[in-house]
Amino acid sequence: MVNRVFVFVLLALLPLAAPAAIRLTDDTGRIIVLAAPATRIVSLAPDLTELAYDAGAGQDVVGTVSYSDYPPAARKLPRIGDAFSVDLERLVALQPDLILAWRGGTPVSLIGRLRALHLPVVVLGTHALTDIARNLELIGQATGHEVMARTAARAFLTGLGKLRKQYAGRVPVSVFYEISATPLFTVGGQQSISRLIALCGGKNIFAELTQLAVPVSLAAVVARDPQVIFTGDDGDARSRLAAWRQFREMTAVRHGHLFIVSSDLTARATPRILGGGAEICRDLDSVRTGTGEH
DSSP states (O other): OHHHHHHHHHHHHSOOOOOOOEEEEOTTSOEEEESSOOOSEEESSHHHHHHHHHTTOGGGEEEBOTTOOOSGGGGGSOBOBOSSOBOHHHHHHTOOSEEEEETTTSOHHHHHHHHHTTOOEEEEOOSSTTHHHHHHHHHHHHHTOHHHHHHHHHHHHHHHHHHHHHTTTOOOEEEEEEEETTTTEEEOTTSHHHHHHHHTTEEETTTTOOSSEEEOOHHHHHHHOOSEEEEESSSSHHHHHHGGGGOTTSHHHHTTOEEEEOHHHHHSOSTTHHHHHHHHHHHHHHHHHTOOOO
16 A cells, blocks of 8 residues: 555656647648647638638637638737738737748748748648648647547538539539639639639639639630639629620620629638539539529
8 A cells, every 4th residue: 555655656746748749741841840739829811710710729819810700709819910911020929839821822921031030830722622621630730629620621521522422524614703803803723713613513714824813804804705704792793793794795794694602602711612612513503504694
């Protein structure tokens, strides 16, 4: 009995083992080592803010950028700038132990400045829709919320698989997606919206362009003669679509295939993108069946 008590006392006096370091490989191939799960996160894109909440780490986000408005709790977070520029002094004052940056969105120069300050920056990107699941799991790993993040990732992949199966083999439909009218911007083939269009059996008429968002000429759109024109519901979407009606020689205009879809659901690379995909798929199917005139 005495020996057993001695052992218990001895174990109690021993220092607790330090938690194992967390090694992450971000989208640039860079290895980031965290001494412990992050508890003070700064997000540099609305998509990343949403992913942090989806992964179970919403309560750990201490700062973000403009337009981070989902979930509703994110609207109360301190703003340190926008997707292109941040107030470094305010960011440093938040004492982040993890900064989430968006590849293709967050300027490379800004990422470099943050790393020069020895701040832990993890860069995430979306090259395929399945990368949304990978990003969820990586955030979960970085913050100690692996179980919830893994559950969210699997649910997303299941939903994505169902959507892909439902619309596989559909007749191709050519699509122009308008981001803005002045200047006229569209999405390149690497952008998530373009990937959604492809998932639904559509073909982005500017899929060969590698930029995520790219300016195009009105003449180029008319010349490529899309069967469908989409635009997001932000701003004056109806006016944007109405402006196309003067080009009666275009197939989309002639048949009234002009659609408004939810910008939040289509433009953000988060699990909610499945809702945007369902919208696009339904609209393209209505064109195939001749019931989609607007």
